[in-house]
Amino acid sequence: MNEQTIKAERREETGSSAARRLRRNGKIPAVVYGHKEDAVPIQLDAEDVNQIFAHRMMMVSLKTGRTTDQVLVKEVQLDPFGEEILHLDFERVAMDEVVEIECPVEFVGTPKGAAAGGVTEHPVTDLTVQCLPGDIPENISVRVSELEIGDTIIVGDIEAPEGVEIITEPEAVLITIRPPEELEEEEEELLVEEPELIGREEDEEEVEEGEAPERSEETG
Amino acid sequence: MPLMPKRIQHRKTQRGRIKGKARRGNTVAFGDSGLQSLEPGWITARQLEAARVAISHFLAREGRLWIRIFPHKSTTSRPAESRMGKGKGEPEQWVARIKPGTVVIEVGGVPEDLAVQALNRAAHKLPLRMKMVHRRHAW
Structure with a gap:
Protein backbone atom coordinates (compact mmCIF):
# COMPACT_ATOMS: atom_id res chain seq x y z
CA MET A 1 0.00 0.00 0.00
CA ASN A 2 1.25 3.47 -0.93
CA GLU A 3 2.24 5.84 1.83
CA GLN A 4 3.13 9.45 1.36
CA THR A 5 3.90 12.50 3.51
CA ILE A 6 1.38 15.26 3.09
CA LYS A 7 1.65 18.76 4.52
CA ALA A 8 -1.31 20.12 6.42
CA GLU A 9 -2.01 23.40 8.17
CA ARG A 10 -4.11 23.90 11.25
CA ARG A 11 -7.46 25.46 10.41
CA GLU A 12 -8.66 28.28 12.64
CA GLU A 13 -12.06 28.88 11.06
CA THR A 14 -14.69 26.16 11.09
CA GLY A 15 -18.19 25.91 9.66
CA SER A 16 -19.69 25.62 6.21
CA SER A 17 -19.02 29.21 5.06
CA ALA A 18 -15.36 29.02 6.06
CA ALA A 19 -15.07 25.59 4.41
CA ARG A 20 -16.56 26.99 1.20
CA ARG A 21 -14.06 29.89 1.28
CA LEU A 22 -11.22 27.39 1.69
CA ARG A 23 -12.35 25.32 -1.29
CA ARG A 24 -12.50 28.44 -3.44
CA ASN A 25 -8.84 29.03 -2.61
CA GLY A 26 -7.74 25.54 -3.65
CA LYS A 27 -7.71 24.00 -0.16
CA ILE A 28 -9.71 21.10 1.24
CA PRO A 29 -10.93 21.09 4.86
CA ALA A 30 -10.19 17.98 6.90
CA VAL A 31 -10.07 16.76 10.48
CA VAL A 32 -7.66 14.53 12.40
CA TYR A 33 -8.85 12.59 15.41
CA GLY A 34 -8.21 9.45 17.43
CA HIS A 35 -5.80 8.06 20.00
CA LYS A 36 -7.60 9.89 22.82
CA GLU A 37 -6.30 13.23 21.56
CA ASP A 38 -8.44 16.20 20.61
CA ALA A 39 -9.91 16.44 17.12
CA VAL A 40 -7.88 18.97 15.13
CA PRO A 41 -9.41 20.79 12.15
CA ILE A 42 -6.85 21.05 9.34
CA GLN A 43 -6.62 22.13 5.72
CA LEU A 44 -4.77 20.47 2.83
CA ASP A 45 -3.82 21.40 -0.72
CA ALA A 46 -6.41 20.17 -3.20
CA GLU A 47 -3.63 18.65 -5.34
CA ASP A 48 -2.44 16.47 -2.45
CA VAL A 49 -5.99 15.39 -1.71
CA ASN A 50 -6.61 14.48 -5.34
CA GLN A 51 -3.50 12.32 -5.23
CA ILE A 52 -4.76 10.51 -2.12
CA PHE A 53 -8.08 9.90 -3.84
CA ALA A 54 -6.70 8.88 -7.23
CA HIS A 55 -4.28 6.32 -5.76
CA ARG A 56 -6.68 5.25 -3.01
CA MET A 57 -4.04 5.75 -0.32
CA MET A 58 -5.32 4.41 2.96
CA MET A 59 -2.30 5.33 5.10
CA VAL A 60 -0.69 8.76 4.98
CA SER A 61 1.97 10.57 7.03
CA LEU A 62 0.42 13.88 7.93
CA LYS A 63 2.83 16.70 8.78
CA THR A 64 1.11 19.43 10.75
CA GLY A 65 3.65 22.06 11.87
CA ARG A 66 6.38 20.17 13.73
CA THR A 67 4.43 17.00 14.38
CA THR A 68 4.02 14.09 11.98
CA ASP A 69 1.19 11.62 12.51
CA GLN A 70 0.56 8.27 10.89
CA VAL A 71 -3.05 8.57 9.86
CA LEU A 72 -5.66 6.39 8.22
CA VAL A 73 -7.93 8.03 5.64
CA LYS A 74 -11.21 7.22 7.35
CA GLU A 75 -13.74 9.01 5.16
CA VAL A 76 -13.85 11.02 1.96
CA GLN A 77 -16.86 13.24 1.42
CA LEU A 78 -17.78 13.96 -2.20
CA ASP A 79 -20.31 16.33 -3.76
CA PRO A 80 -23.58 14.82 -5.10
CA PHE A 81 -22.02 14.38 -8.56
CA GLY A 82 -18.98 12.53 -7.17
CA GLU A 83 -16.60 14.97 -8.82
CA GLU A 84 -15.34 17.25 -6.07
CA ILE A 85 -13.83 16.26 -2.73
CA LEU A 86 -15.48 18.26 0.04
CA HIS A 87 -13.88 16.99 3.23
CA LEU A 88 -11.59 14.29 4.61
CA ASP A 89 -11.48 12.46 7.92
CA PHE A 90 -8.13 11.18 9.17
CA GLU A 91 -7.72 8.83 12.13
CA ARG A 92 -4.46 8.68 14.04
CA VAL A 93 -3.16 5.11 14.24
CA ALA A 94 -0.19 3.30 15.73
CA MET A 95 1.58 0.90 13.39
CA ASP A 96 1.14 -1.97 15.89
CA GLU A 97 -2.56 -1.33 16.38
CA VAL A 98 -5.24 -3.22 14.42
CA VAL A 99 -7.48 -1.02 12.26
CA PRO A 179 -30.28 -17.69 -14.89
CA PRO A 180 -31.52 -15.20 -17.51
CA GLU A 181 -35.00 -13.74 -16.96
CA GLU A 182 -37.93 -14.61 -19.21
CA LEU A 183 -39.06 -11.76 -21.47
CA GLU A 184 -42.23 -10.07 -20.23
CA GLU A 185 -45.28 -10.03 -22.45
CA GLU A 186 -45.96 -6.37 -23.14
CA GLU A 187 -49.36 -6.84 -24.84
CA GLU A 188 -50.81 -8.11 -21.59
CA GLU A 189 -49.41 -5.14 -19.71
CA LEU A 190 -51.05 -2.59 -21.99
CA LEU A 191 -54.52 -3.91 -21.17
CA VAL A 192 -54.12 -3.47 -17.39
CA GLU A 193 -55.17 -0.01 -16.17
CA GLU A 194 -55.24 0.31 -12.40
CA PRO A 195 -57.38 3.01 -10.85
CA GLU A 196 -55.87 5.05 -8.04
CA LEU A 197 -57.13 4.58 -4.51
CA ILE A 198 -57.73 7.37 -2.03
CA GLY A 199 -55.67 6.78 1.09
CA ARG A 200 -57.67 8.63 3.74
CA GLU A 201 -60.77 6.98 5.14
CA GLU A 202 -62.72 10.26 5.22
CA ASP A 203 -62.03 10.89 1.55
CA GLU A 204 -63.07 7.38 0.64
CA GLU A 205 -66.40 7.91 2.37
CA GLU A 206 -66.87 11.24 0.61
CA VAL A 207 -66.04 9.75 -2.77
CA GLU A 208 -68.35 6.82 -2.23
CA GLU A 209 -71.18 9.14 -1.19
CA GLY A 210 -70.56 11.42 -4.15
CA GLU A 211 -70.33 8.60 -6.66
CA ALA A 212 -73.37 6.66 -5.49
CA PRO A 213 -76.09 8.81 -7.23
CA GLU A 214 -74.10 8.83 -10.50
CA ARG A 215 -73.98 5.05 -10.50
CA SER A 216 -77.71 4.82 -9.89
CA GLU A 217 -78.34 7.21 -12.81
CA GLU A 218 -76.18 5.15 -15.10
CA THR A 219 -77.85 1.91 -14.15
CA GLY A 220 -81.29 3.45 -14.24
CA MET B 1 -47.71 -0.33 -17.58
CA PRO B 2 -46.30 2.97 -16.38
CA LEU B 3 -45.61 3.26 -12.66
CA MET B 4 -48.10 4.97 -10.37
CA PRO B 5 -48.86 4.92 -6.63
CA LYS B 6 -51.32 2.34 -5.35
CA ARG B 7 -52.75 4.55 -2.60
CA ILE B 8 -52.63 8.33 -2.34
CA GLN B 9 -53.86 10.89 0.14
CA HIS B 10 -54.75 13.68 -2.32
CA ARG B 11 -55.58 13.32 -6.01
CA LYS B 12 -54.14 16.67 -7.06
CA THR B 13 -50.97 18.39 -5.90
CA GLN B 14 -49.53 21.85 -6.34
CA ARG B 15 -46.62 22.14 -8.76
CA GLY B 16 -44.01 22.96 -6.10
CA ARG B 17 -40.41 23.91 -6.65
CA ILE B 18 -37.34 21.72 -6.80
CA LYS B 19 -34.58 23.23 -4.67
CA GLY B 20 -31.06 21.99 -3.97
CA LYS B 21 -29.15 18.93 -5.04
CA ALA B 22 -29.83 15.27 -4.32
CA ARG B 23 -28.27 14.49 -0.93
CA ARG B 24 -29.53 10.90 -1.06
CA GLY B 25 -29.81 8.46 -3.93
CA ASN B 26 -26.86 10.10 -5.68
CA THR B 27 -24.62 7.04 -6.02
CA VAL B 28 -24.87 3.79 -7.98
CA ALA B 29 -26.01 1.38 -5.28
CA PHE B 30 -27.33 -1.79 -6.97
CA GLY B 31 -25.92 -2.17 -10.48
CA ASP B 32 -22.57 -1.35 -12.05
CA SER B 33 -23.50 1.73 -14.10
CA GLY B 34 -26.29 4.28 -14.03
CA LEU B 35 -27.71 7.54 -15.29
CA GLN B 36 -27.40 10.57 -13.02
CA SER B 37 -29.48 13.66 -13.57
CA LEU B 38 -27.61 16.94 -14.05
CA GLU B 39 -30.61 19.25 -13.74
CA PRO B 40 -33.83 19.51 -11.74
CA GLY B 41 -37.18 18.61 -13.26
CA TRP B 42 -39.95 16.09 -13.61
CA ILE B 43 -39.72 12.68 -15.26
CA THR B 44 -43.11 11.27 -16.19
CA ALA B 45 -44.06 7.63 -15.70
CA ARG B 46 -44.35 7.26 -19.51
CA GLN B 47 -40.84 8.60 -20.08
CA LEU B 48 -39.52 6.26 -17.41
CA GLU B 49 -41.30 3.34 -19.04
CA ALA B 50 -39.90 4.31 -22.44
CA ALA B 51 -36.40 4.36 -20.95
CA ARG B 52 -36.97 0.96 -19.33
CA VAL B 53 -38.23 -0.55 -22.59
CA ALA B 54 -35.28 0.95 -24.50
CA ILE B 55 -32.84 -0.72 -22.11
CA SER B 56 -34.60 -4.07 -21.87
CA HIS B 57 -34.97 -4.33 -25.66
CA PHE B 58 -31.33 -3.47 -26.20
CA LEU B 59 -30.04 -5.86 -23.55
CA ALA B 60 -32.59 -8.54 -24.51
CA ARG B 61 -32.37 -11.11 -21.69
CA GLU B 62 -28.99 -10.07 -20.39
CA GLY B 63 -28.26 -8.07 -17.29
CA ARG B 64 -30.55 -6.51 -14.75
CA LEU B 65 -32.20 -3.12 -14.49
CA TRP B 66 -33.05 -1.01 -11.45
CA ILE B 67 -35.31 2.04 -11.54
CA ARG B 68 -34.29 4.19 -8.59
CA ILE B 69 -37.09 6.77 -8.78
CA PHE B 70 -40.85 6.54 -8.48
CA PRO B 71 -43.52 8.88 -9.91
CA HIS B 72 -45.29 9.90 -6.69
CA LYS B 73 -46.68 13.21 -7.91
CA SER B 74 -49.80 13.63 -10.05
CA THR B 75 -50.04 16.42 -12.60
CA THR B 76 -53.30 17.72 -13.99
CA SER B 77 -54.30 19.16 -17.34
CA ARG B 78 -57.36 20.95 -18.72
CA PRO B 79 -59.41 19.44 -21.55
CA ALA B 80 -58.64 20.81 -25.02
CA GLU B 81 -60.51 23.98 -26.08
CA SER B 82 -61.90 24.60 -22.61
CA ARG B 83 -62.16 28.08 -21.10
CA MET B 84 -60.16 29.16 -18.09
CA GLY B 85 -61.71 28.77 -14.65
CA LYS B 86 -64.08 26.05 -13.46
CA GLY B 87 -61.42 24.70 -11.13
CA LYS B 88 -58.27 22.70 -11.51
CA GLY B 89 -58.03 20.13 -14.31
CA GLU B 90 -58.16 16.39 -13.83
CA PRO B 91 -55.08 14.26 -12.98
CA GLU B 92 -53.40 13.42 -16.27
CA GLN B 93 -50.11 11.71 -15.48
CA TRP B 94 -47.68 10.78 -12.72
CA VAL B 95 -44.25 12.32 -12.41
CA ALA B 96 -41.12 11.86 -10.29
CA ARG B 97 -39.49 15.01 -8.94
CA ILE B 98 -35.80 14.90 -9.78
CA LYS B 99 -33.07 16.87 -8.06
CA PRO B 100 -29.67 17.29 -9.74
CA GLY B 101 -27.48 14.35 -8.76
CA THR B 102 -30.28 11.77 -8.53
CA VAL B 103 -29.38 8.38 -9.99
CA VAL B 104 -32.43 7.52 -12.09
CA ILE B 105 -31.69 4.13 -13.64
CA GLU B 106 -29.04 1.49 -12.98
CA VAL B 107 -27.86 -1.46 -15.03
CA GLY B 108 -25.81 -4.42 -13.84
CA GLY B 109 -24.56 -7.82 -14.91
CA VAL B 110 -23.48 -6.80 -18.42
CA PRO B 111 -20.10 -5.70 -19.81
CA GLU B 112 -19.47 -1.98 -19.38
CA ASP B 113 -19.60 -1.13 -23.10
CA LEU B 114 -23.05 -2.75 -23.41
CA ALA B 115 -24.28 -0.98 -20.29
CA VAL B 116 -23.09 2.38 -21.64
CA GLN B 117 -24.88 1.81 -24.96
CA ALA B 118 -28.09 0.75 -23.21
CA LEU B 119 -28.02 3.73 -20.84
CA ASN B 120 -27.34 6.08 -23.74
CA ARG B 121 -30.53 4.85 -25.41
CA ALA B 122 -32.45 5.37 -22.17
CA ALA B 123 -31.02 8.88 -21.72
CA HIS B 124 -32.54 9.84 -25.07
CA LYS B 125 -35.99 8.99 -23.70
CA LEU B 126 -35.62 11.24 -20.66
CA PRO B 127 -36.27 14.98 -20.60
CA LEU B 128 -33.32 15.95 -18.41
CA ARG B 129 -29.60 16.08 -19.11
CA MET B 130 -28.00 12.90 -17.80
CA LYS B 131 -24.52 11.73 -16.98
CA MET B 132 -23.18 8.17 -17.05
CA VAL B 133 -21.92 7.10 -13.63
CA HIS B 134 -20.26 3.90 -12.44
CA ARG B 135 -20.20 2.14 -9.13
CA ARG B 136 -17.54 3.42 -6.74
CA HIS B 137 -15.92 1.43 -4.01
CA ALA B 138 -16.57 2.50 -0.44
CA TRP B 139 -13.72 4.38 1.18
Whole structure:
Protein backbone atom coordinates (compact mmCIF):
# COMPACT_ATOMS: atom_id res chain seq x y z
CA MET A 1 0.00 0.00 0.00
CA ASN A 2 1.25 3.47 -0.93
CA GLU A 3 2.24 5.84 1.83
CA GLN A 4 3.13 9.45 1.36
CA THR A 5 3.90 12.50 3.51
CA ILE A 6 1.38 15.26 3.09
CA LYS A 7 1.65 18.76 4.52
CA ALA A 8 -1.31 20.12 6.42
CA GLU A 9 -2.01 23.40 8.17
CA ARG A 10 -4.11 23.90 11.25
CA ARG A 11 -7.46 25.46 10.41
CA GLU A 12 -8.66 28.28 12.64
CA GLU A 13 -12.06 28.88 11.06
CA THR A 14 -14.69 26.16 11.09
CA GLY A 15 -18.19 25.91 9.66
CA SER A 16 -19.69 25.62 6.21
CA SER A 17 -19.02 29.21 5.06
CA ALA A 18 -15.36 29.02 6.06
CA ALA A 19 -15.07 25.59 4.41
CA ARG A 20 -16.56 26.99 1.20
CA ARG A 21 -14.06 29.89 1.28
CA LEU A 22 -11.22 27.39 1.69
CA ARG A 23 -12.35 25.32 -1.29
CA ARG A 24 -12.50 28.44 -3.44
CA ASN A 25 -8.84 29.03 -2.61
CA GLY A 26 -7.74 25.54 -3.65
CA LYS A 27 -7.71 24.00 -0.16
CA ILE A 28 -9.71 21.10 1.24
CA PRO A 29 -10.93 21.09 4.86
CA ALA A 30 -10.19 17.98 6.90
CA VAL A 31 -10.07 16.76 10.48
CA VAL A 32 -7.66 14.53 12.40
CA TYR A 33 -8.85 12.59 15.41
CA GLY A 34 -8.21 9.45 17.43
CA HIS A 35 -5.80 8.06 20.00
CA LYS A 36 -7.60 9.89 22.82
CA GLU A 37 -6.30 13.23 21.56
CA ASP A 38 -8.44 16.20 20.61
CA ALA A 39 -9.91 16.44 17.12
CA VAL A 40 -7.88 18.97 15.13
CA PRO A 41 -9.41 20.79 12.15
CA ILE A 42 -6.85 21.05 9.34
CA GLN A 43 -6.62 22.13 5.72
CA LEU A 44 -4.77 20.47 2.83
CA ASP A 45 -3.82 21.40 -0.72
CA ALA A 46 -6.41 20.17 -3.20
CA GLU A 47 -3.63 18.65 -5.34
CA ASP A 48 -2.44 16.47 -2.45
CA VAL A 49 -5.99 15.39 -1.71
CA ASN A 50 -6.61 14.48 -5.34
CA GLN A 51 -3.50 12.32 -5.23
CA ILE A 52 -4.76 10.51 -2.12
CA PHE A 53 -8.08 9.90 -3.84
CA ALA A 54 -6.70 8.88 -7.23
CA HIS A 55 -4.28 6.32 -5.76
CA ARG A 56 -6.68 5.25 -3.01
CA MET A 57 -4.04 5.75 -0.32
CA MET A 58 -5.32 4.41 2.96
CA MET A 59 -2.30 5.33 5.10
CA VAL A 60 -0.69 8.76 4.98
CA SER A 61 1.97 10.57 7.03
CA LEU A 62 0.42 13.88 7.93
CA LYS A 63 2.83 16.70 8.78
CA THR A 64 1.11 19.43 10.75
CA GLY A 65 3.65 22.06 11.87
CA ARG A 66 6.38 20.17 13.73
CA THR A 67 4.43 17.00 14.38
CA THR A 68 4.02 14.09 11.98
CA ASP A 69 1.19 11.62 12.51
CA GLN A 70 0.56 8.27 10.89
CA VAL A 71 -3.05 8.57 9.86
CA LEU A 72 -5.66 6.39 8.22
CA VAL A 73 -7.93 8.03 5.64
CA LYS A 74 -11.21 7.22 7.35
CA GLU A 75 -13.74 9.01 5.16
CA VAL A 76 -13.85 11.02 1.96
CA GLN A 77 -16.86 13.24 1.42
CA LEU A 78 -17.78 13.96 -2.20
CA ASP A 79 -20.31 16.33 -3.76
CA PRO A 80 -23.58 14.82 -5.10
CA PHE A 81 -22.02 14.38 -8.56
CA GLY A 82 -18.98 12.53 -7.17
CA GLU A 83 -16.60 14.97 -8.82
CA GLU A 84 -15.34 17.25 -6.07
CA ILE A 85 -13.83 16.26 -2.73
CA LEU A 86 -15.48 18.26 0.04
CA HIS A 87 -13.88 16.99 3.23
CA LEU A 88 -11.59 14.29 4.61
CA ASP A 89 -11.48 12.46 7.92
CA PHE A 90 -8.13 11.18 9.17
CA GLU A 91 -7.72 8.83 12.13
CA ARG A 92 -4.46 8.68 14.04
CA VAL A 93 -3.16 5.11 14.24
CA ALA A 94 -0.19 3.30 15.73
CA MET A 95 1.58 0.90 13.39
CA ASP A 96 1.14 -1.97 15.89
CA GLU A 97 -2.56 -1.33 16.38
CA VAL A 98 -5.24 -3.22 14.42
CA VAL A 99 -7.48 -1.02 12.26
CA GLU A 100 -10.84 -1.70 10.62
CA ILE A 101 -11.26 -0.61 7.02
CA GLU A 102 -13.34 -1.21 3.91
CA CYS A 103 -11.40 -3.14 1.29
CA PRO A 104 -12.56 -3.43 -2.35
CA VAL A 105 -13.17 -6.86 -3.87
CA GLU A 106 -11.69 -7.57 -7.29
CA PHE A 107 -13.27 -10.31 -9.40
CA VAL A 108 -10.69 -12.07 -11.55
CA GLY A 109 -11.83 -13.63 -14.82
CA THR A 110 -15.16 -13.90 -16.63
CA PRO A 111 -17.58 -16.48 -15.16
CA LYS A 112 -18.39 -19.42 -17.48
CA GLY A 113 -22.06 -18.97 -16.55
CA ALA A 114 -22.03 -15.35 -17.71
CA ALA A 115 -20.66 -16.41 -21.10
CA ALA A 116 -23.49 -18.97 -21.28
CA GLY A 117 -26.14 -16.25 -20.85
CA GLY A 118 -26.32 -16.01 -17.04
CA VAL A 119 -26.57 -12.67 -15.24
CA THR A 120 -23.74 -11.80 -12.86
CA GLU A 121 -24.79 -10.10 -9.65
CA HIS A 122 -22.38 -8.90 -7.00
CA PRO A 123 -24.28 -7.18 -4.20
CA VAL A 124 -21.17 -6.78 -2.03
CA THR A 125 -18.31 -4.81 -3.59
CA ASP A 126 -16.36 -4.01 -0.42
CA LEU A 127 -15.44 -6.08 2.61
CA THR A 128 -14.87 -4.84 6.12
CA VAL A 129 -11.48 -6.14 7.24
CA GLN A 130 -9.26 -5.87 10.30
CA CYS A 131 -5.47 -5.75 9.98
CA LEU A 132 -2.36 -3.88 11.00
CA PRO A 133 -1.82 -0.59 9.12
CA GLY A 134 1.20 -2.08 7.37
CA ASP A 135 -0.82 -5.04 6.06
CA ILE A 136 -3.70 -3.14 4.45
CA PRO A 137 -4.37 -4.89 1.12
CA GLU A 138 -5.10 -2.85 -2.01
CA ASN A 139 -7.93 -5.25 -2.81
CA ILE A 140 -9.05 -8.81 -2.19
CA SER A 141 -8.99 -10.89 -5.37
CA VAL A 142 -11.65 -13.53 -5.96
CA ARG A 143 -11.30 -15.93 -8.88
CA VAL A 144 -14.71 -16.28 -10.57
CA SER A 145 -13.86 -17.84 -13.94
CA GLU A 146 -15.15 -21.31 -12.93
CA LEU A 147 -18.62 -20.15 -11.87
CA GLU A 148 -21.54 -21.70 -13.74
CA ILE A 149 -25.19 -20.55 -13.82
CA GLY A 150 -26.65 -20.93 -10.33
CA ASP A 151 -23.27 -20.86 -8.57
CA THR A 152 -22.68 -18.46 -5.71
CA ILE A 153 -19.63 -17.35 -3.75
CA ILE A 154 -20.26 -16.13 -0.23
CA VAL A 155 -17.87 -14.15 1.94
CA GLY A 156 -17.12 -17.27 4.02
CA ASP A 157 -15.78 -19.02 0.89
CA ILE A 158 -12.90 -16.63 0.27
CA GLU A 159 -9.49 -16.72 1.86
CA ALA A 160 -8.22 -13.51 3.38
CA PRO A 161 -4.62 -12.43 2.68
CA GLU A 162 -2.08 -13.06 5.44
CA GLY A 163 -2.55 -10.84 8.48
CA VAL A 164 -6.03 -9.76 7.37
CA GLU A 165 -9.26 -10.80 9.07
CA ILE A 166 -12.58 -10.40 7.25
CA ILE A 167 -15.28 -8.92 9.49
CA THR A 168 -18.16 -8.86 6.97
CA GLU A 169 -20.68 -11.58 7.86
CA PRO A 170 -19.67 -14.88 6.21
CA GLU A 171 -23.17 -15.55 4.80
CA ALA A 172 -23.17 -12.37 2.69
CA VAL A 173 -23.35 -13.14 -1.04
CA LEU A 174 -20.31 -11.88 -2.89
CA ILE A 175 -21.21 -12.95 -6.41
CA THR A 176 -23.93 -15.08 -7.94
CA ILE A 177 -24.71 -16.13 -11.51
CA ARG A 178 -28.46 -15.95 -12.00
CA PRO A 179 -30.28 -17.69 -14.89
CA PRO A 180 -31.52 -15.20 -17.51
CA GLU A 181 -35.00 -13.74 -16.96
CA GLU A 182 -37.93 -14.61 -19.21
CA LEU A 183 -39.06 -11.76 -21.47
CA GLU A 184 -42.23 -10.07 -20.23
CA GLU A 185 -45.28 -10.03 -22.45
CA GLU A 186 -45.96 -6.37 -23.14
CA GLU A 187 -49.36 -6.84 -24.84
CA GLU A 188 -50.81 -8.11 -21.59
CA GLU A 189 -49.41 -5.14 -19.71
CA LEU A 190 -51.05 -2.59 -21.99
CA LEU A 191 -54.52 -3.91 -21.17
CA VAL A 192 -54.12 -3.47 -17.39
CA GLU A 193 -55.17 -0.01 -16.17
CA GLU A 194 -55.24 0.31 -12.40
CA PRO A 195 -57.38 3.01 -10.85
CA GLU A 196 -55.87 5.05 -8.04
CA LEU A 197 -57.13 4.58 -4.51
CA ILE A 198 -57.73 7.37 -2.03
CA GLY A 199 -55.67 6.78 1.09
CA ARG A 200 -57.67 8.63 3.74
CA GLU A 201 -60.77 6.98 5.14
CA GLU A 202 -62.72 10.26 5.22
CA ASP A 203 -62.03 10.89 1.55
CA GLU A 204 -63.07 7.38 0.64
CA GLU A 205 -66.40 7.91 2.37
CA GLU A 206 -66.87 11.24 0.61
CA VAL A 207 -66.04 9.75 -2.77
CA GLU A 208 -68.35 6.82 -2.23
CA GLU A 209 -71.18 9.14 -1.19
CA GLY A 210 -70.56 11.42 -4.15
CA GLU A 211 -70.33 8.60 -6.66
CA ALA A 212 -73.37 6.66 -5.49
CA PRO A 213 -76.09 8.81 -7.23
CA GLU A 214 -74.10 8.83 -10.50
CA ARG A 215 -73.98 5.05 -10.50
CA SER A 216 -77.71 4.82 -9.89
CA GLU A 217 -78.34 7.21 -12.81
CA GLU A 218 -76.18 5.15 -15.10
CA THR A 219 -77.85 1.91 -14.15
CA GLY A 220 -81.29 3.45 -14.24
CA MET B 1 -47.71 -0.33 -17.58
CA PRO B 2 -46.30 2.97 -16.38
CA LEU B 3 -45.61 3.26 -12.66
CA MET B 4 -48.10 4.97 -10.37
CA PRO B 5 -48.86 4.92 -6.63
CA LYS B 6 -51.32 2.34 -5.35
CA ARG B 7 -52.75 4.55 -2.60
CA ILE B 8 -52.63 8.33 -2.34
CA GLN B 9 -53.86 10.89 0.14
CA HIS B 10 -54.75 13.68 -2.32
CA ARG B 11 -55.58 13.32 -6.01
CA LYS B 12 -54.14 16.67 -7.06
CA THR B 13 -50.97 18.39 -5.90
CA GLN B 14 -49.53 21.85 -6.34
CA ARG B 15 -46.62 22.14 -8.76
CA GLY B 16 -44.01 22.96 -6.10
CA ARG B 17 -40.41 23.91 -6.65
CA ILE B 18 -37.34 21.72 -6.80
CA LYS B 19 -34.58 23.23 -4.67
CA GLY B 20 -31.06 21.99 -3.97
CA LYS B 21 -29.15 18.93 -5.04
CA ALA B 22 -29.83 15.27 -4.32
CA ARG B 23 -28.27 14.49 -0.93
CA ARG B 24 -29.53 10.90 -1.06
CA GLY B 25 -29.81 8.46 -3.93
CA ASN B 26 -26.86 10.10 -5.68
CA THR B 27 -24.62 7.04 -6.02
CA VAL B 28 -24.87 3.79 -7.98
CA ALA B 29 -26.01 1.38 -5.28
CA PHE B 30 -27.33 -1.79 -6.97
CA GLY B 31 -25.92 -2.17 -10.48
CA ASP B 32 -22.57 -1.35 -12.05
CA SER B 33 -23.50 1.73 -14.10
CA GLY B 34 -26.29 4.28 -14.03
CA LEU B 35 -27.71 7.54 -15.29
CA GLN B 36 -27.40 10.57 -13.02
CA SER B 37 -29.48 13.66 -13.57
CA LEU B 38 -27.61 16.94 -14.05
CA GLU B 39 -30.61 19.25 -13.74
CA PRO B 40 -33.83 19.51 -11.74
CA GLY B 41 -37.18 18.61 -13.26
CA TRP B 42 -39.95 16.09 -13.61
CA ILE B 43 -39.72 12.68 -15.26
CA THR B 44 -43.11 11.27 -16.19
CA ALA B 45 -44.06 7.63 -15.70
CA ARG B 46 -44.35 7.26 -19.51
CA GLN B 47 -40.84 8.60 -20.08
CA LEU B 48 -39.52 6.26 -17.41
CA GLU B 49 -41.30 3.34 -19.04
CA ALA B 50 -39.90 4.31 -22.44
CA ALA B 51 -36.40 4.36 -20.95
CA ARG B 52 -36.97 0.96 -19.33
CA VAL B 53 -38.23 -0.55 -22.59
CA ALA B 54 -35.28 0.95 -24.50
CA ILE B 55 -32.84 -0.72 -22.11
CA SER B 56 -34.60 -4.07 -21.87
CA HIS B 57 -34.97 -4.33 -25.66
CA PHE B 58 -31.33 -3.47 -26.20
CA LEU B 59 -30.04 -5.86 -23.55
CA ALA B 60 -32.59 -8.54 -24.51
CA ARG B 61 -32.37 -11.11 -21.69
CA GLU B 62 -28.99 -10.07 -20.39
CA GLY B 63 -28.26 -8.07 -17.29
CA ARG B 64 -30.55 -6.51 -14.75
CA LEU B 65 -32.20 -3.12 -14.49
CA TRP B 66 -33.05 -1.01 -11.45
CA ILE B 67 -35.31 2.04 -11.54
CA ARG B 68 -34.29 4.19 -8.59
CA ILE B 69 -37.09 6.77 -8.78
CA PHE B 70 -40.85 6.54 -8.48
CA PRO B 71 -43.52 8.88 -9.91
CA HIS B 72 -45.29 9.90 -6.69
CA LYS B 73 -46.68 13.21 -7.91
CA SER B 74 -49.80 13.63 -10.05
CA THR B 75 -50.04 16.42 -12.60
CA THR B 76 -53.30 17.72 -13.99
CA SER B 77 -54.30 19.16 -17.34
CA ARG B 78 -57.36 20.95 -18.72
CA PRO B 79 -59.41 19.44 -21.55
CA ALA B 80 -58.64 20.81 -25.02
CA GLU B 81 -60.51 23.98 -26.08
CA SER B 82 -61.90 24.60 -22.61
CA ARG B 83 -62.16 28.08 -21.10
CA MET B 84 -60.16 29.16 -18.09
CA GLY B 85 -61.71 28.77 -14.65
CA LYS B 86 -64.08 26.05 -13.46
CA GLY B 87 -61.42 24.70 -11.13
CA LYS B 88 -58.27 22.70 -11.51
CA GLY B 89 -58.03 20.13 -14.31
CA GLU B 90 -58.16 16.39 -13.83
CA PRO B 91 -55.08 14.26 -12.98
CA GLU B 92 -53.40 13.42 -16.27
CA GLN B 93 -50.11 11.71 -15.48
CA TRP B 94 -47.68 10.78 -12.72
CA VAL B 95 -44.25 12.32 -12.41
CA ALA B 96 -41.12 11.86 -10.29
CA ARG B 97 -39.49 15.01 -8.94
CA ILE B 98 -35.80 14.90 -9.78
CA LYS B 99 -33.07 16.87 -8.06
CA PRO B 100 -29.67 17.29 -9.74
CA GLY B 101 -27.48 14.35 -8.76
CA THR B 102 -30.28 11.77 -8.53
CA VAL B 103 -29.38 8.38 -9.99
CA VAL B 104 -32.43 7.52 -12.09
CA ILE B 105 -31.69 4.13 -13.64
CA GLU B 106 -29.04 1.49 -12.98
CA VAL B 107 -27.86 -1.46 -15.03
CA GLY B 108 -25.81 -4.42 -13.84
CA GLY B 109 -24.56 -7.82 -14.91
CA VAL B 110 -23.48 -6.80 -18.42
CA PRO B 111 -20.10 -5.70 -19.81
CA GLU B 112 -19.47 -1.98 -19.38
CA ASP B 113 -19.60 -1.13 -23.10
CA LEU B 114 -23.05 -2.75 -23.41
CA ALA B 115 -24.28 -0.98 -20.29
CA VAL B 116 -23.09 2.38 -21.64
CA GLN B 117 -24.88 1.81 -24.96
CA ALA B 118 -28.09 0.75 -23.21
CA LEU B 119 -28.02 3.73 -20.84
CA ASN B 120 -27.34 6.08 -23.74
CA ARG B 121 -30.53 4.85 -25.41
CA ALA B 122 -32.45 5.37 -22.17
CA ALA B 123 -31.02 8.88 -21.72
CA HIS B 124 -32.54 9.84 -25.07
CA LYS B 125 -35.99 8.99 -23.70
CA LEU B 126 -35.62 11.24 -20.66
CA PRO B 127 -36.27 14.98 -20.60
CA LEU B 128 -33.32 15.95 -18.41
CA ARG B 129 -29.60 16.08 -19.11
CA MET B 130 -28.00 12.90 -17.80
CA LYS B 131 -24.52 11.73 -16.98
CA MET B 132 -23.18 8.17 -17.05
CA VAL B 133 -21.92 7.10 -13.63
CA HIS B 134 -20.26 3.90 -12.44
CA ARG B 135 -20.20 2.14 -9.13
CA ARG B 136 -17.54 3.42 -6.74
CA HIS B 137 -15.92 1.43 -4.01
CA ALA B 138 -16.57 2.50 -0.44
CA TRP B 139 -13.72 4.38 1.18
